Amino acid sequence: MTISDKKLEELLQKHFGFSEFRSGQKDVIHSLLERKSTLAILPTGTGKSLCYQLIGKICKKPVVIISPLISLMQDQVEQLRFAGEKRVVALTSVLPFERKKYVIEHLEHFNFIYLAPEMLNKKEVVEKLMGLDLALLVVDEAHCISKWGPDFRPDYLGLGDLRKKLNSPTTLALTATATKKVEEDIIRILFDRQKIKTIRHSVDRPNIFLAVENVENQKEKNQKLVQLVERLKTPGLIYFSSKKKADEIADLLRQKSKLNVSSYHAGRTAIDRYTVQQQFMRGELDVICATSAFGMGVNKKNIRYVIHYHLPADLESYLQEIGRAGRDGKQSIAILLYQASDVILQRQLINMTLPEDEMIQYYMDNMQRLKGHAGEQGELLDYYCKQGLSSRQVKELFSRRRDEKSKNLNEILAYINTAECRREYIKRYFGEEGSQIHSGLCCQLMGEKLDLAKLGMEETEEVTAESSISSNYQKTIRKLFNL
Amino acid sequence: MDELLRFFSKTQPRRPAVVRQVLSNKRTVSNLFWGLRYRILDWLAVWPQLEKAKFDDSITEMIEKKYLVEINGEGFCLTELGVKSRDVFLKNHYNIKSPYLFCRFKMQLWQDILRLLMQVVSEASYENNHYYVVASSFQARTSIKIWYQKYYEHDLGPLLAEQLFLFLGNEKAQDADAFMQLFSGHELVAKTAEQIAVNSGCSTRDIEFLWNDLSARFAEFLSEGASVFKNLVMPIKRTSLLSKSAEETYRLYKNGMPLSKIEAERRLKGSTIAEHLLEAAIFVPNFNFQRLISVEEARLFKKLFKGDIDKWRYEELQKNNFKISFAKFRLYQIEQSKLEIAEE
Known part of the structure; x- marks a missing residue:
């Protein structure tokens, strides 16, 4: 099917209310309409999901989307519902049993079916999918397929087989960041080395200034953070590796600044997360102190800065997270606060998520007894046992993963300590050709002072915290119900 | 957690474990019996998320502060200092007025429904159907959907406003203000309990208790009224405080069935049937x-x-x-x- 650009823009306006496509979207949509399976490597913030959503609307056939994160799926479902799409569902483990059963039995009723990868282990789900005439199969966050990637998901390894079972429908693999190695893995595992179209847009976001601020200790880090937050234009996003720290710093910033600050992480209730996200979207919050639970699916255009309080796990997730700044194209900034001992915390996180040899041996020796009681690590081990791997092979595999993660961490450290242009470093890491010409708006070189004024990143208007006078309930009721 | 002082007495030694288990709705006949003895059964299920470790720490702290004193290994009594602290606490914090309502309704579901109801009616009042639905359970969404399909033609905005004005008119204005800030609607985003607490100078727990208390009482208010919202509340109102199984045993008992026959019919041991009847004896008024x-x-x-x-x-x-x-x-x-x- 070929559709002219003009017609596509009309459809975009009709279904989603946007007047123009963002960079990369049109290429992907054209490729899919020509029924070419496509790997789209588009930086975060370019509206990747719109590509398959519009295809679904145009083809009027179901679109199946495999997605690794429940929260991400729920966000996407809400966005589609917001756009008026009623026949959308996320088939995940959190769905109540009865509803899950109903959804599986009536899968053909839905236009957009989001699936958690573990759902594909269910025979009845795969059988139902085999009976559908799909417009498109989408593998979101396709980098999870690669053992080289930072977010490797074992369940994703089965997606190549699933695709074959579904008669190799037109497939869209989506990711924001993929090195050459990851790209090769996706093509090999998902597409069985078939020739597919790869659309790659640069990971570089020229309007985001890159900076690293070195601090000696925790106290200095907090002081530096408060100074930055008080001076920077808002809204801003601060990332943490720990929920407790996110809460703690949100408290500190509320006390030390006049800004409206809140925290967002998986430890807060669903209603609080909804509320905080909506407040941020509507501009009622200046700063969010978040863990990586925040962000996927959040499409706020005017985020001026992203600060990392802790070290990110790897450059891929760092790019994803800082990519939430400056989606309006205006000058923005990404600052990584670095304290040498942060590396220890990151190494601990690696050890916590990957089982040690002893744990592997113990689990495999006592599998029947421990099944279902060993948390995430147990699930992971269970998966490999099912694949028929011996304990030696599993140990080797996790040892490799640990090495991988250490390597990723070293890449981040190299980014922090590089004496050259940071942007150049990132582009080279992601295998992008062409060299970067360093300028004053590009990045802060090692040892350089961070000049926010020169970047136009300083808040010039007086910030006033929201009035603390509580609103009157009668007024609230009248406003709520348009009286 | 000085609020725990209210569950202790100056004269009756009370065991902290009973208090904790009553508040968090851990039902054993022994807990329920001692809850009855301590006159705290109205508080059953008021604090389902109460964590044992935090609770135990608070008790230790209250003992160290000499608010509580152990009496002959039978439990703890309030000291003079404890009584004073309790009174100061009660004066300065939100007091739950109707704790007994917390287990008269399926609270979690009702609170989801209530938030959703406010949003749906608010957005409908502005004829808007493009909005991000507040986080809520599938069950809550289904309840609202079924109810709304039946009543959407009514002018729901003014009707809901009327109920809210009637209900909140009897509350302290400050409490009513805080309560209404907990709802999202058209072009209006709720505040979190933490944010309201900061703005009003009280504690986050005060706001959480206020939310639970007022939402439970609003459910009761609607269930006793005759508005279109009554049908939304009635399905989540509990007709009995008994557990499902105890309820069934008691039904047979009430119908006059001999105990041996109840055991056979229910395929339960005599001791289990006895436990069910003890539970019924505690909760059912005029138990025979x-x-x-x-x-x-x-x-x-x-x-x-x-x-x-x-x-x-x-x-x-x-x-x-x-x-x-x-x-x-x-x-x-x-x-x-x-x-x-x-x-x-």
């Missing part, structure tokens, strides 16, 4: 005790047990070789406790 305690047994109990019910011991019966079950002894304690409470 005479059917389970014979005149002779009652006479014997009366002779053996006098004074403080807390101090009665089953061993007394065993010591004198009376072959009466513990369940009957407990039943008698429950009956006498209820009479005592009725006279207070």
Whole structure:
């Protein structure tokens, strides 16, 4: 099917209310309409999901989307519902049993079916999918397929087989960041080395200034953070590796600044997360102190800065997270606060998520007894046992993963300590050709002072915290119900 | 957690574990019985998320501060200092007015429904159907959907506003203001409990208690009224405080079925049936005790047990070789406790 650009823009306006496509979207949509399976490597913030959503609307056939994160799926479902799409569902483990059963039995009723990868282990789900005439199969966050990637998901390894079972429908693999190695893995595992179209847009976001601020200790880090937050234009996003720290710093910033600050992480209730996200979207919050639970699916255009309080796990997730700044194209900034001992915390996180040899041996020796009681690590081990791997092979595999993660961490450290242009470093890491010409708006070189004024990143208007006078309930009721 | 002081008495030694288990709705007949003795059963399920570790830490702290003192290994009593602290706390914090309502409604579901109701009616009042639905369970969404399909043609905005004005008109304005800030609607985003607490100078827990209390009382208000919202509340109102299984046993018992037949019918052990009936004896007003305690047994109990019910011991019966079950002894304690409470 070929559709002219003009017609596509009309459809975009009709279904989603946007007047123009963002960079990369049109290429992907054209490729899919020509029924070419496509790997789209588009930086975060370019509206990747719109590509398959519009295809679904145009083809009027179901679109199946495999997605690794429940929260991400729920966000996407809400966005589609917001756009008026009623026949959308996320088939995940959190769905109540009865509803899950109903959804599986009536899968053909839905236009957009989001699936958690573990759902594909269910025979009845795969059988139902085999009976559908799909417009498109989408593998979101396709980098999870690669053992080289930072977010490797074992369940994703089965997606190549699933695709074959579904008669190799037109497939869209989506990711924001993929090195050459990851790209090769996706093509090999998902597409069985078939020739597919790869659309790659640069990971570089020229309007985001890159900076690293070195601090000696925790106290200095907090002081530096408060100074930055008080001076920077808002809204801003601060990332943490720990929920407790996110809460703690949100408290500190509320006390030390006049800004409206809140925290967002998986430890807060669903209603609080909804509320905080909506407040941020509507501009009622200046700063969010978040863990990586925040962000996927959040499409706020005017985020001026992203600060990392802790070290990110790897450059891929760092790019994803800082990519939430400056989606309006205006000058923005990404600052990584670095304290040498942060590396220890990151190494601990690696050890916590990957089982040690002893744990592997113990689990495999006592599998029947421990099944279902060993948390995430147990699930992971269970998966490999099912694949028929011996304990030696599993140990080797996790040892490799640990090495991988250490390597990723070293890449981040190299980014922090590089004496050259940071942007150049990132582009080279992601295998992008062409060299970067360093300028004053590009990045802060090692040892350089961070000049926010020169970047136009300083808040010039007086910030006033929201009035603390509580609103009157009668007024609230009248406003709520348009009286 | 000075709010825990209200669950202790100056004269009656009370065991902290009972307090914790009543608040977090951990139901065993023993907990329920002692909850009845401590006069705190109205607070059943008021604090489902109460964590054992935090609770234990608070008790230790209250002992260290000399608010509580242990009495002969029987439990803890409030000291003079404890009474003062309790009174200061109650004066300065939100007081739950109707704790007994918390287990009269399926609270979690109701709170989801209520938030959703406010948003749906608010957006409909502005004829907007493009909005991010507040986080809520599937069950809540289904309840609202079914209800809304039936009533959407009514002018729901003014109707809901009317109910809210009537209900909140009887509350302190400050409480009503805080309550209404917890809802999202058209072009209006709620505040979190934490944010309201910061703005109003109270604690986050005060706001959480206010939210639970007012939402439960609003459910009760709607369920007793005749508005279109009554049909939304009634399905989540509990008709009985008994657990499902105890309810079934009690139904058969009430219909006159002999205990041996109930055991057979329900395929349950005699001890389980006895537990169910003890639960019923605690919760059901006008429970028929005479059917389970014979005149002779009652006479014997009366002779053996006098004074403080807390101090009665089953061993007394065993010591004198009376072959009466513990369940009957407990039943008698429950009956006498209820009479005592009725006279207070």
